[in-house]
Amino acid sequence: MTPGSNPRPGADDRLRRLLAIVPWVVGQDGPAIDEVCVRFEITHDQLLADLDLLFLCGVYPFTPDTLMEVLVEDGRVWIRYADFFARPLRLTPEEGLFLVASGATLMAATGADDDGALARGIAKLAGVLGIEPGESIEIDLGRASPEVLATLRGAVGDRRQVEIDYYTYGRDERTRRVVEPHAVFTAEGEWYLSAWCTLAQAQRRFRVDRIRGITMLDRRFEAPGHSEGPIVFEPRDDDPRMVIDLAPGARWVVEQYPTEQVEELDDGFLRATLAVGERAWLERLLLRLGPSAKVVDGAPSLARDAAHRVLRRYERRDGSRPAER
Amino acid sequence: MAVQERLERLLNLTAALLTATRPLTAAEIAERVPGYPDPETSRGAFRRAFERDKEALRDMGVPLVLGLVDGTDPPVEGYRIPPENYQLRDPGLEPDELAALHLATMAVRMEGLRGAGAMWKLGGAPDSAGGTPVAHLTATPALGVLFEALARRSPVAFSYRGEQRRLDPYRLSYARGHWYLEGWDHGREAERRFRLDRIEGDIDVDEGRRFEQPPSQPSSRPQPWEMGEETPVRALVRIDADQAGWAVDQLGSDRVERRLDDGSVEVAITVTNREGFRSFVLGFLEHAEVLSPDELRGDLIEWLEAIAGEAS
Numbered sequence: 001m002t003p004g005s006n007p008r009p010g011a012d013d014r015l016r017r018l019l020a021i022v023p024w025v026v027g028q029d030g031p032a033i034d035e036v037c038v039r040f041e042i043t044h045d046q047l048l049a050d051l052d053l054l055f056l057c058g059v060y061p062f063t064p065d066t067l068m069e070v071l072v073e074d075g076r077v078w079i080r081y082a083d084f085f086a087r088p089l090r091l092t093p094e095e096g097l098f099l100v101a102s103g104a105t106l107m108a109a110t111g112a113d114d115d116g117a118l119a120r121g122i123a124k125l126a127g128v129l130g131i132e133p134g135e136s137i138e139i140d141l142g143r144a145s146p147e148v149l150a151t152l153r154g155a156v157g158d159r160r161q162v163e164i165d166y167y168t169y170g171r172d173e174r175t176r177r178v179v180e181p182h183a184v185f186t187a188e189g190e191w192y193l194s195a196w197c198t199l200a201q202a203q204r205r206f207r208v209d210r211i212r213g214i215t216m217l218d219r220r221f222e223a224p225g226h227s228e229g230p231i232v233f234e235p236r237d238d239d240p241r242m243v244i245d246l247a248p249g250a251r252w253v254v255e256q257y258p259t260e261q262v263e264e265l266d267d268g269f270l271r272a273t274l275a276v277g278e279r280a281w282l283e284r285l286l287l288r289l290g291p292s293a294k295v296v297d298g299a300p301s302l303a304r305d306a307a308h309r310v311l312r313r314y315e316r317r318d319g320s321r322p323a324e325r
Numbered sequence: 326m327a328v329q330e331r332l333e334r335l336l337n338l339t340a341a342l343l344t345a346t347r348p349l350t351a352a353e354i355a356e357r358v359p360g361y362p363d364p365e366t367s368r369g370a371f372r373r374a375f376e377r378d379k380e381a382l383r384d385m386g387v388p389l390v391l392g393l394v395d396g397t398d399p400p401v402e403g404y405r406i407p408p409e410n411y412q413l414r415d416p417g418l419e420p421d422e423l424a425a426l427h428l429a430t431m432a433v434r435m436e437g438l439r440g441a442g443a444m445w446k447l448g449g450a451p452d453s454a455g456g457t458p459v460a461h462l463t464a465t466p467a468l469g470v471l472f473e474a475l476a477r478r479s480p481v482a483f484s485y486r487g488e489q490r491r492l493d494p495y496r497l498s499y500a501r502g503h504w505y506l507e508g509w510d511h512g513r514e515a516e517r518r519f520r521l522d523r524i525e526g527d528i529d530v531d532e533g534r535r536f537e538q539p540p541s542q543p544s545s546r547p548q549p550w551e552m553g554e555e556t557p558v559r560a561l562v563r564i565d566a567d568q569a570g571w572a573v574d575q576l577g578s579d580r581v582e583r584r585l586d587d588g589s590v591e592v593a594i595t596v597t598n599r600e601g602f603r604s605f606v607l608g609f610l611e612h613a614e615v616l617s618p619d620e621l622r623g624d625l626i627e628w629l630e631a632i633a634g635e636a637s
Contacts, residue, residue, distance in 0.1 A: 012335075012385065013383070014328070014337050015332055015339075017445060018332075018336065020442070020446050020449070021449075038449075038450065038452065039445075041445075041450060050332075053329065053333055054336075056333050057333060057336040057337050058337070058340060059337075059341055059357070060358075077461075084340045084343045084408075085343075086411045086445075087411075088446040089385070089386060090413045091443060092386035092387075092439070093469040094438055094439045094440055094468065094469035095439070095440045095442060095443035095470040096476070097469060098438050098440025099440065099443050099444075099447075101435065101499070102426075102433040102435070103429045105429070105433045105460045105462060105499075106432050106459070106460070108430070109432070117425040117427070118428075121418055121425050124417060125418075128413070128414045128415075128416045131472075131475060131476050132538075135495075135496060136476075136508075137493075137497055137498070138496055138497070138498035140498065140501075141460060142502075143575060145574065155601055157436065167568075167571065172610060172612075174567065184459070185458060185459050185460060185461065186460045186461070187462075189499075189500060189501035189502030190502070209571065209575075240338040262573050284607060284608055287607040287632065288603070288604045288608075290628055290632055300377070302476070303632050304633055307630075307633035309610070310607070310611045311626065314614065
């Protein structure tokens with residue numbers, strides 16, 4: 001949300017914006033009020049209310065020549081006697097980071113040109129902020145095939161169906177399905193496709209790096225009626241719940257995965273309740289954790305069974321060692 | 326106090342402190358800025374109002390400087406805003422560069438980072454282009470502090486996994502959904518990286534010092550099995566056909582030793598972190614197998630047997 005969308009901004013928000021509007025208007029020759037509104041994401045009424053206030057502002061002793069002067073005429077605005085506000089306030093570190101990181105992210109997301117307007121803009125900002133462009137901030141958005149991304153973006157733009165060969169990590173299986181791509185985005189370090197899945201007859205999110213093959217179809221679809229939020233994993237109410245005790249070395253699990261409940265036990269152990277969407281996902285987690293995790297409630301034999309299954313692969317040749325080597 | 330009146334007072338306070346050539350005392354501020362309670366008659370009310378305004382200005386990044394007022398005895402403290410610290414240096418953005426930056430801020434969401442006013446300071450959004458966000462990045466409050474330290478070349482100190490670390494911050498990097506801080510670790514005398522959300526407590530910035538940053542060697546992002554200092558071991562792993570394509574995408578085709586007729590591949594990996602390696606292999610469940618060396622193959626079997634043999 002931008003502060004501009006706040007219908008009743010407080011004094012602090014209005015000050016923040018005014019300290020940017022005044023220098024900009026001062027530097028122009030009577031810009032159109034409408035343009036000021038667009039640039040600074042402010043309504044006409046709010047802008048006029050804020051401008052009214054400037055008449056009362058200036059410096060001691062508040063004689064006419066030390067008060068700011070605002071002239072509104074024919075839909076244009078002039079501000080004078082505001083030398084002390086001739087330049088905008090410097091960027092805060094958070095704002096500087098936001099600009100540079102947004103730029104670097106969009107460059108990484110679209111593979112933008114190194115000599116393009118965005119790269120040049122970032123380089124100029126970096127100069128003002130005192131950082132090295134491309135050195136101080138590095139953005140890795142996750143791996144995805146550029147061809148798959150390009151096809152998906154094309155399909156989103158043209159509202160065309162695609163058929164994908166998709167590997168479902170949670171169930172460890174592959175399926176072919178026809179989907180209607182709504183949005184391609186990156187979140188939490190991975191690329192996602194949000195689409196209507198005709199196989200599941202439901203809105204689904206797909207990891208782009210698990211799309212093993214893609215074909216653009218001729219069939220078109222209607223524009224989706226809603227936009228997608230940023231949440232990536234939403235446990236469903238009917239997902240089974242599992243309670244695991246985690247040793248101190250496995251505390252990262254509760255940072256990494258959404259937990260429903262976390263309880264501190266003795267000696268740094270944690271008892272966590274997780275919503276488990278898919279079996280294979282949990283198998284992987286438990287195999288990785290090994291002795292650091294103990295299933296207290298849920299599926300007590302899951303890890304053991306999975307371990308047996310993987311071990312069978314080793315038993316086939318164990319003792320003889322990889323024969324062909 | 327009504328919003329309108331407070332805004333007026335804040336604007337006048339900012340103007341007064343920006344034009345002051347020496348620090349202004351509280352009494353002078355009360356005299357020169359309309360809208361404050363009279364400090365003569367209600368000292369407490371004036372102080373509270375002024376403290377609140379100072380807080381608001383500092384919060385939005387206004388550099389309020391406290392200093393001694395010349396010629397006062399006993400010494401009296403006062404405030405001013407040095408214009409050179411207040412003003413944004415003009416980056417000289419061309420219209421197309423400003424438009425591109427605006428597009429970037431619309432396309433990228435960084436939840437929790439207060440950056441929304443940034444475009445205004447650059448002259449505002451040149452158009453009302455909306456658009457769907459294409460990237461969501463997490464953000465943590467430490468980012469602002471570290472970005473500032475990085476720009477000033479100031480060393481930082483913080484606690485990480487119960488240990489105090491001192492670091493020359495070189496860069497902030499975002500990978501796998503997390504922010505990392507990379508830099509020269511004074512204790513380890515080597516470059517190290519730290520996950521921001523695992524830093525414990527506050528970060529101390531040593532503003533009095535400046536470090537020299539060596540020219541960068543572009544670092545390749547380490548994989549989990551490379552993030553350690555164990556003796557390097559070259560491991561050979563077979564990955565089944567179904568998973569092979571994805572695995573090669575992740576590892577890079579230069580790690581492929583052999584492609585078999587059934588579509589499976591054998592990849593060679595240099596391991597310096599056995600735990601990271603084990604997690605990587607187990608991620609494939611029964612679709613991958615450590616072929617060599619015996620040591621790593623044995624480790625994995627032993628690990629699985631411990632899980633398999635556990636009494637229910």
